[in-house]
């Protein structure tokens with residue numbers, strides 16, 4: 001591992017100042033992804049600014065009736081919070097579906113959003129990779145890509161975003177708050193991740209040197225009736241090969257409101273707005289759910305070895321929406 005300078009940030013402005021827009025400096029919180037990447041040589045920061053002890057570890061009611069979640073809240077604390085469990089169950093379920101208990105105790109909300117893809121070529125510095133080394137190529141296109149993107153990818157990169165939490169936050173229209181040396185800013189979750197295009201190394205819309213300070217969950221009533229389902233290749237402690245975050249409001253047999261996002265199918269959590277439009281106002285039936293999934297997945301462009309994801313996501317969407325509907329009827 002390359003030698004690096006370590007500083008503990010005294011406060012938020014101190015953290016931003018210590019990072020000083022330096023492209024060779026990184027914020028360190030739980031370190032559950034960054035330290036792995038440093039060991040493998042993918043990340044080679046000259047300076048780490050430790051933000052773990054900053055007073056950003058609270059979950060509090062926000063003035064609009066929603067919740068504000070501090071950036072250093074651990075994944076474990078987020079999933080266990082009573083308000084999160086009762087008002088945003090898809091979020092608690094998504095967090096619990098990710099990683100192991102030990103990792104959830106260390107990992108933070110802010111860090112979860114900024115974790116990097118687990119594409120095997122990205123983490124192997126002996127291989128070319130446009131995301132790690134722009135212009136070097138994408139071996140996944142003709143190589144191992146059974147868990148790569150079917151939506152929104154490009155010829156430059158077909159990697160998927162690994163977060164479960166971010167999928168639920170995208171469905172909930174969460175807002176990310178950040179601080180820079182020039183002041184505060186915010187960006188909606190569905191605008192946080194940049195389209196891949198030919199610049200896969202540019203991953204988020206955050207300004208250079210920005211420190212995520214928290215996330216706002218809006219007061220979305222439909223979210224109380226929501227679910228997160230993840231499909232993975234083993235029973236625990238594995239990244240998704242497909243996931244669905246869904247919230248459904250069904251009254252008198254008709255879908256009044258719906259939120260839907262897909263995970264592990266694109267470089268970012270995929271907000272399924274086409275499917276949502278097909279759901280709202282339609283009868284809450286398996287036929288409607290299948291039609292909404294088909295409408296969303298019409299944009300899928302699978303690679304030779306990941307076409308199974310189209311069927312998987314279709315079936316998973318129908319299953320989750322059906323479960324939510326049956327739960328209303330009980």
Ligand code: SF4
Pocket residue numbers: 117119120121122128129130131132137138139140141148156157158159200
């Ligand atoms: Fe790199 Fe993206 Fe290609 Fe993976 S899919 S090798 S991350 S460019």
